[in-house]
Amino acid sequence: MNYHKFDVVIVGAGGAGLMSAMQLAHNSSIAVISKLYPTRSHTGAAQGGVAAALGNQEEDHWKWHMFDTVKGGDYLTDQDAAEVLAREAIDAVYDLEHWGLPFNRTPDGKIDQRRFGGHTRNFGEGPVRRSCYAADRTGHMILQTMYQQSVKNQVNFFNEYMMLDVLFNDGQACGVVAMNLRDTSIHVFHAKAIVFATGGYGRAWRITSNALACTGDGMAVAYRRGIPLEDMEMYQFHPTGLYKVGILLSEAARGEGAYLLNSEGERFCIRYAPTMQELAPRDMVSRFIYQEVAEGRGIDGKDYVYLSVAHLGKERIDEKLPDITDFARTYLGVEPYYEPVPIQPTAHYAMGGIPTDIEGRVVVDEQNTVMPGFYAAGEVACVSVHGANRLGTNSLVDLIVFGRRAGKHIASKWLPEADYAPLPNDPDGRAREQVESLLGRTRGEGQDAIRKELRDMMMDKVGVIRSEQSLTEARAKLVELRERYDGVRLMDTSHTFNTELMEVIELGNLLDCAEATIAGALARRESRGGHYRNDYEARDDVNFLRHTLAYHTDQVGEPELRYKPVVITEFQPKERKY
Amino acid sequence: MATVTAAPRGATQTGSDLRTVQVRIKRFQPDTNDQPYWQEFTVQVEGKDRLLDALNKIKWQQDGTLTFRRSCAHGVCGSDAMRVNGRNRLACKLLMQDLGARITVEPMLGFPIIRDLVVDMDPFFAKYEKVKPYLINDEPAPHTERLQSPEQRARFDETTKCILCGACTGSCPSVWANSEWVGPASIVNAHRFIFDSRDRGAADRLNILSDRTGVWRCRTIFNCSEACPRGIHVTEAIEEVKRAIMYGSEE
Known part of the structure; x- marks a missing residue:
């Protein structure tokens, strides 16, 4: 057994890790x-910015940011967490600046800020400039800056190691098991x-902005070890993915003043959201697009609409x-200086995940037992x-605020009192068996059709619009796919850099x-x-103003559901x- | 809002622009063969498919042993740099309609090969670390941001775009000839800090880059600029660092 011992093991090298x-x-x-x-982590694909109520451009307050986060979350947001997010975003952004992050600047040398969907002044009166940004590659700059600091601080990296299992013993976490791809x-x-x-x-959906690596590894590994997953039904479709390919065109475009247009050339968002217009929250704008398409106002009768930036002018673009304008040129052959860009909603972000408290500690039941x-x-949390x-912009805020809090809590509260729990017997048994059984399988179906059918099913039946019927069909399909996957x-x-093995394990996680x-x-x-x-169609606060906790069971497709x-x-x- | 009905299905199905292409790939399968060899695959693609889509199609439908790195699939993570028709490119930034009917794919030159198109990036990152690629400034930071004018910020904008894919370094004849040489990507990342008004480590980095494995091994061949998928004028950045060594970094 290859054995390593560290005070802390962090799995994942994006912004939060x-x-x-x-x-x-x-x-x-x-x-x-x-x-x-x-530096390949998906944080690097984030574009538009990171929100913090610095007030560099106009009056702003963290409490307005907190309110927007709660309202944007349709009141399912835990408000103690939203308060932490909005308050600590400010210091976390200054940390990043002090570490060298090249934010765009105002004429007087401060961090420049711009508008973004759902961010408002004075509890919803109108848009506010809150998003701190570095052109439209803010995530790239956060990831690079954090990696640079990791190099400076001589962090031990185990690159291209895939995590397969997490270990618990004596009522605490005590290790992880990983496979060296090499x-x-x-x-x-x-x-x-x-x-x-x-x-x-x-990657569970056909049209997605996510990297091929975004396969829910942490969620699945924890789930199989009895940790619940919270609010997994809350999945965000970003309204402006490039047509057919799903590559993200940042909300920053609309923050800078871009329009959404239907086949009649109408700015339809104004009809649905008169105050915030194109800058209404993403779930709503995605549904506006679906509605336009459903009523026959998609472009050429198809399931897409236009994003237009041409009126902003070349210089500003x-x-x-x-x-993002380069993406439109490269992948669709569209010149955004002159032409509108075909877009459609794209699977983008998991609001749900492994339940934690505001210190980043994983909690395992309705009583929030740590x-x-x-x-x-x-995003895993x-x-x-x-x-x-x-x-x-709140995803990047989440990474830096709660990544920071988890690290600080471990350093100041947990490590001073904690000791190593002994490893369980045969600690790598489950992981070894998983790998050996996959490598030893000589007959059966390949991975391709299973992956494709999963992604089609999630897109068509668990997408922007769902129903009892679509979800029941999805569950039946999932049971079938799981059975096929087991063979x-x-x-x-x-045994050398086996990426097919990696992909098949990822498919199981999905x-x-x-x-x-x-x-x-x-x-x-x-x-x-x-x-x-x-x-x-209505929100039901009487029965569903509560979080879902899904626990893995032996019955495929039938996790145990509890609520908090x-x-x-x-x-x-x-x-x-x- | 009003009732939302289900969206039409199937409208995103592929069009009718299917074509057949030959992809010739340089394979290296160290478990079974200690020599590299060429293998040709025939695959049906659409014009707007990426080369990465074609490679995935081959891997998922024809030969699961075909090995390459990939992640974001839109040119921002830097995983899938490889040599395509003789030039270093990201497979996810090439459309099949631009590549012709016969395509040659190899691992990047100048890196040890692990398997097929996967090369060992560890030496590349070790060289990157050598130039101290992080902000150096021990002065106490203010409670808010350090100030920087838009002009000061613009001075190093281009080199902040680097995604560390290695396409420039793997295209450089000076790197092929001397694996000790620090290479263009490292210099780009040194440039990013040398010209940042907030940084105080320029002298240290310029000192590192003026030794025998530093900037002077650049022969101004421009392969790096041509290879960069982020449009960084790499050779120009290297020249600016050379000038800073000769004449000082303050402009």
């Missing part, structure tokens, strides 16, 4: 495990604290939106700060995430935020209007 690492690198021994090289060797990492920062699972030594931050719908065969049995998503969606007979049911209350401190639920 590296932000945790920064709090711990000086005072403890840490390892960061990533199935990629760290030679398929299995490694056990013994630790006092584990941080999951493994990101989301957008080149300065503020260079990357699993000592186990932390999660970023559900604090729940995004509730039923995340606002644009899946590899063509590649090599199936687990899909299972929890479908079950939560079926049981939630209401419409709220990213979860829209055309058989229950939403934390409400200041803002009573109201109808959401923009």
